[in-house]
Amino acid sequence: MNKVLALYINEMTKVSRKISVWILLLCMALTTFLGPRFFLRVTDTERYYEDTVISAVTKPDITKMRDSAREELGDPNQYVDHSTIRFTIQNEVFELFATYLNIDDSAISEYSTISCANSILSNYNFEAYPIEATYLSSSAYIGYVITFRDLCYLNSIPFDQRDNVWFQNYSRECDRLDYVRTALFSHDYGSFVKYLEMDGISNGLNSEVEAVRILSKIDPQGKFDSSESNNLLELISDYLQYKQLLSMNVDIGDTSNSYIPLTATRRVQLENSVKILEKQFEDHTYPSRATTISASAISFGMQTAQFFLVLLVIILAGSSISSEMATGSIKSLIIAPVKRWKIFLAKLLAIVTWIFSGSLVITLGASLSMGLKSGFSTLAPYYYVSGGHVHTIPYILFALLLFLANNIPLLVYVLFAYAISCNTKNTGVAVGVSTGLVLSNTITQVIIEAFSSSRWIDFLPMSNMYLTDKIFPYLRFNGFVSDVGSVISFKMPHSIPLSFSVTYLVILSLVLLLIAYDGFASSSFLVRRLSPTHKGARRSLFAPSPVSR
Amino acid sequence: MSDTKSEPALSITGTTKTFGSKVAVDHVSFDLYPGEVFGFLGPNGAGKTTIIKMIMGFVRPDEGTIIINGYNRHTDYEKAMASIGGIVENPEMYNNLSARLNLKMYARLHDGVTKERIDEVLELVGLSERADEAVKKYSLGMKQRIGLAQALLHHPKVLILDEPTNGLDPAGIHLLRDILKRCAHEEGVAVMVSSHLLGEMQLMCDRIGIINHGKLLQICTTEELMQKAMKSNSYRIKTSDPKRAQDILSENSKYPVSNLSSDTLDVEVDESEINACVRLLVEKGSDILGVQKIESSLEEAFLEITGGGINVE
Structure with a gap:
């Protein structure tokens, strides 16, 4: 083994003296460091939540809203059929314009706006809880406005049409207004949940109410802003979905509207997910919005930098044998007292080392970049379940493993390049064909999508390349998005078992290794001088036709 | 040779290699x-x-055994190869690395090569001063020297x-000759040199093996080869009418004639009979303008042994 080590050191010495290697490593480091920041700059991180983020509502806004409603409506009394009604909720007197004939919906909306605004302006503590600042205040504000308007509608029903149903609705809306009012004015989550519960019962939205209920437990003070809460609500809704799927013993099928029976593996995965989330909710270690954004930015940086890594190792693998043959420097290796398989192995080890070093540079670069930008606390550890308990992998180790998992296809491409290099002894062909193979990913993806219902596509190498989500099934709970591929692989529309993919890739790699070794060991190193007539000289699988010199 | 009775350092038996039908x-x-x-x-x-x-x-023989230093x-590939050093075709190094680093890398693959030994061989081949330059800046001759350093x-x-x-x-060339002779005669290294240049061989080698068409035709000491060459002396005679001279000599049939040109002819004849x-x-009326002894007849000895022809691939 000493000889392999010596050869390996030589190989590393040789490669590390190449300026192109350092240029590519520098490109990698720069891309991985600047990439995440670029991502943050060009990506509007608020965009994810824009549906639910309300625009800022301040005291002057509400005043303005009321005034413009008044202006539009003109004198309210013109519609009034001398029957402004007053109703009381918990000692507060509300004025509502109730019984009009021929009143239209927009007028009711204006009236409710005026009344609602008056109520908020006179009762709400804008200094303590700016309305847009937290999820609770902004949601309660919207709830208050809506409930207020609903009450106004109910009040627009003429007296003679008010039946029992009307009375039931009216009483319920009054209760709801009461709850949402307490939620808004006292910043009280409990009341808000009660308000939603009443809504939920009537609209069948139990899971959403349940989600907010869990949210209120995690954030009892109602301090989370909208995007943070929405981020958490997404996790909670996943959590609830997992529990539901488990209780129904089904899984979501290939299309999101179909259900399939739950497999044992998937059941374990769902149960573990539930466990992890419960622990995270309890410890407040769920991926915060900042963590999620960091993870996205880091993913972006890593994937962009991966391009350079692919380039580097394919060039190294494609040239490691053939360039030495071309320059003749392989001679000093052949003359040396080392067996050929040792040379072969040492070269391969050197390439693998570059994959690892590149991965380390990329992982550290991206993590450092986001750590400095958003704080190292946003770099969350990876959660997994083993033996019924939740464990964690420290962030940096996890990030490295994640990147290596993303680079599993790269190992296959490297072996491919190495095999071509050993057999054709032509760097250009080896690097070109291998790069072409990497680029053909996109085309293969289109083909696979076209034949996604056939099972033969499972046996294509490309179909088995993306293993990240199988190796790290709980990536989601670390802020990473797991349903995308990488630069060099893509996610299959349907899931292939990990064991199948791994077996497939191992066999494929062994075959490539054999082809590479066959090409290398059977080389007679006579190519450069003898006449081009000696075809039998090279008994390799992919021997090219001899070229006369 | 005085050493022929000792164990051979390299022993090749029945080695055969075919490339396709050749x-x-x-x-x-x-x-x-x-x-x-x-040689x-x-x-x-x-x-x-x-x-x-x-x-x-570099090439696996189809038949035959190669025993190096008893292995x-x-x-016993690695043990056998540990006892051998050499240059095949041109010496090729990692061109972007310095000569010293090239040697250092090569030394890693052998046991017991010290840093001092690297300096020593660099000194030996006269490259000490330029050892830290990248090999790509070297001339062909310098590359030969560094190749020799690596081999030693x-x-x-x-x-x-x-x-x-x-x-x-x-x-x-002079330095190389000295180094090789010193290696062989003082350090007891078995040196094998290939060449198609006879003169060189004559100066360098103790024994010479002659090969053609893949067959080893003869092995003899350099002295034997020289004697063989000296024996078959020929003279070039300059005359105005070589044809006539040839006829005269042919009639006599004692002196074989060759290489007729417009004003010379070569005669194979002993020194005593010229x-x-x-x-x-x-006497027969031919005018003699000059007589010259042809010295370089080592080539002829060689041609005679190889069957007279230079084969081209």
């Missing part, structure tokens, strides 16, 4: 002994390089050099 090396057997410089002589394409490549592990190269680095028992004088200046030969010509 037999490149045909059952070649010979031994190489410690302390001798063995491998043959025209281009005779199989010299193929034999050397088989010894050095079978096939079964690990104190090999067998040193094999394939046309080592290629690209060397006269001083370099006087009689010239007298005969003068």
